[in-house]
Amino acid sequence: DVKVTQSSRYLVKRTGEKVFLECVQDMDHENMFWYRQDPGLGLRLIYFSYDVKMKEKGDIPEGYSVSREKKERFSLILESASTNQTSMYLCASSLASPTNEKLLFGSGTQLSVL
Amino acid sequence: QKEVEQNSGPLSVPEGAIASLNCTYSDRGSQSFFWYRQYSGKSPELIMFIYSNGDKEDGRFTAQLNKASQYVSLLIRDSQPSDSATYLCAINTDKLIFGTGTRLQVFP
Numbered sequence: 050d051v052k053v054t055q056s057s058r059y060l061v062k063r064t065g066e067k068v069f070l071e072c073v074q075d076m077d078h079e080n081m082f083w084y085r086q087d088p089g090l091g092l093r094l095i096y097f098s099y100d101v102k103m104k105e106k107g108d109i110p111e112g113y114s115v116s117r118e119k120k121e122r123f124s125l126i127l128e129s130a131s132t133n134q135t136s137m138y139l140c141a142s143s144l145a146s147p148t149n150e151k152l153l154f155g156s157g158t159q160l161s162v163l
Numbered sequence: 164q165k166e167v168e169q170n171s172g173p174l175s176v177p178e179g180a181i182a183s184l185n186c187t188y189s190d191r192g193s194q195s196f197f198w199y200r201q202y203s204g205k206s207p208e209l210i211m212f213i214y215s216n217g218d219k220e221d222g223r224f225t226a227q228l229n230k231a232s233q234y235v236s237l238l239i240r241d242s243q244p245s246d247s248a249t250y251l252c253a254i255n256t257d258k259l260i261f262g263t264g265t266r267l268q269v270f271p
Contacts, residue, residue, distance in 0.1 A: 091263035139206055150195055150255045154206035
C-alpha cells in the first residue's frame with residue numbers, strides 16, 4: 050500500500066524552539082510538497098522540491114526551511130517556532146509532469162506552538 | 164479577487180439527492196482542474212480531475228468544466244451520508260492553487 054508518512058500526528062513545542070517535521074514517501078515520486086492548512090485560509094504552499102537537493106519557495110516560505118537529501122524524504126524546519134506557526138502541516142508527493150498535480154497527502158501533523 | 168473561490172457551506176442535501184459543488188477561478192490560462200475530498204480530521208484525497216471542457220464521469224461523481232465561464236463543478240449523484248466531507252477545488256496555473264473548500268452534509 051503506497052503512502053506518504055509524516056513522523057508525528059501531534060506535536061507541541063515552545064516558542065523559539067527549532068522544530069523538524071519529517072515526511073517520507075515510498076512511491077519513488079520526484080515531487081514533494083509542504084503545505085499548511087488553517088481554517089478559512091485553506092491549503093497554502095510553503096516549499097516544494099522537484100528533485101533531490103532541490104527546493105523552491107512556495108507562497109509562504111517565511112520562517113521555514115526545507116531539506117531534501119534523499120529522494121524519499123522531505124523535511125520541513127521551523128528555525129525558531131512562533132505561535133503563528135500553530136497549524137496543520139501536510140506533506141504531499143507526486144510523480145513528475147505531466148501528472149505532478151495529482152498529489153498524495155500524508156496524514157498531517159498538528160503542530161501547536163505555546 | 165481570490166484565485167480560486169468556493170462557497171464554504173455547509174451545503175446540506177438529503178440522502179439520495181444530487182449534491183452540486185461549484186468553484187470559480189480567475190486565471191484563464193489554467194489547464195487542469197482537480198477535486199479533493201477531505202474528511203474531518205483527515206488529509207485531502209484526490210477524487211476527480213478534468214482537463215477539457217465538458218463533463219467527466221466516474222461512478223457517482225461527475226466533474227464539469229466550463230473554461231469560458233471559468234468555473235468547475237462537482238456533482239455527486241445518489242448522495243450518501245458517507246459523502247459528508249469538505250470538498251476542495253484545485254486549479255493548476257503554474258502551480259496548484261487550492262480553494263478553501265465547501266463543506267457537504269448529507270443527512271439520512
